[in-house]
Amino acid sequence: MRRRVSIGTAVAVTIVGVVFGGAFAFQRELIYLPEGGPLPGAADVLPGGRDVTLTTADGLHLASWYFPVVSAKAAVLVAPGNAGNRSYRAPLARALTARGLSVLLVDYRGYGGNPGDPSEDGLALDVRAAQEFLAREAGAPLVYFGESLGSAVVAELAVERPPSALVLRSPFVDLASVGQRHYPFLPVRWLLRDEFPTRGDVARVEAPVTVVFGSADSVVPAEQSREVARAASATVVEVPGADHNDPAFSDGPELIDAIVNGSGAPPQ
CATH class of the missing domain: 1.20.5 (Single alpha-helices involved in coiled-coils or other helix-helix interfaces)
Incomplete structure (x- = not known):
């Protein structure tokens, strides 16, 4: 026995x-759930769009799309979530440029056919390269917009390099908190190599912060986004009944208005 x-x-x-x-x-x-190419050229997505290459501090060359607007009121650095590639964010770029904002759609390392493997440290280098590009090229105040995982990426960036405004879509408290929800049988906080402490970072951001989220989010619980908003004393835009990947968060009016209003651009 x-x-x-x-x-x-x-x-x-x-x-x-x-x-x-x-x-x-x-x-x-x-x-990280990247998709590769082939992808169209930026000008095929939106007239006047430019294919640009961002060079990171560790020597990677990342393809991205830049959509400049003449006399733009602001330029938006778009830090995507953990899946897809920049083509998924084309509707967002069309909507924002129509409202007078220039837009940089970033693809991280490993995404959209770019070299490298994604990690927390790597994505931090990627958005720094994006910020440096916009600071040189845009000639307008910079707005950082992050969606889901990208919210953590730009929140960390905003601590070191403050924007004129920070807009976070469906942010989580930290990666372990959202991971524990989906893998309750694992000691997620002990296992994770990447932390992405959004709540801790936004508490140190000096720029105005707006948090946008859906009340029915099945990926990042709405309460986690509310916690992030409280830590940042942020303006809150809650979209009733919206789930994490609903069209409302592609180019829906609540999201576009939140970014435009956060940028300080006049409403149209």
């Missing part, structure tokens, strides 16, 4: 070790 118990215990420990070890080893494959 004791031998059977010992064997059973050993099997259970082995299974737990395999599960935890696999979760640790392959966690970034679960977090």
Whole structure:
């Protein structure tokens, strides 16, 4: 009997070790879901669009799209979420340029056919390269807009390089908090290599902050976005009944108005 118990215990420990070890080893494959190309040229997406290359501090060359507007009231750095590529954000660029804002659609390392592998440190370098590009090119105040994971990326950037405004869409408290919701059987906070502490970062941001989220978000709980907003003393835009990837967060009026109003551009 004791031998059977010992064997059973050993099997259970082995299974737990395999599960935890696999979760640790392959966690970034679960977090980052990039799509490659081929992609159209920026001018094919929107007349006047430019294909640009951002050079990071660690030597990567990242393809992105820049949509300049003459006499723009502001320029928006768009930091995407964890999935897809910049083509998914084309409707956002069309809507914002129509309201008089220049837009830079960033693709992180590993996304949209770009070289490199995504990580928290890597994405921080990527948005710094994007910010440097806009600071040189835009000739207008900079607005950082981040969606979901991208909210954490630009919140960290805003602490070091303050924008004129920061707009966060569906932000989470930190990566472990949202990960624990989806993997309750794992010690997520202990396993994670990337932290993305959005709430802690926004509390140190000096620029005006707007937080936009859906009341029915099944990926990032609405209460987490509210916690981020409270930490930043932010303007809150809650979209009733909206889920994480609903069209409202592609180019819906609540989102576009939040970015335009946050930028200080006059309403149209």
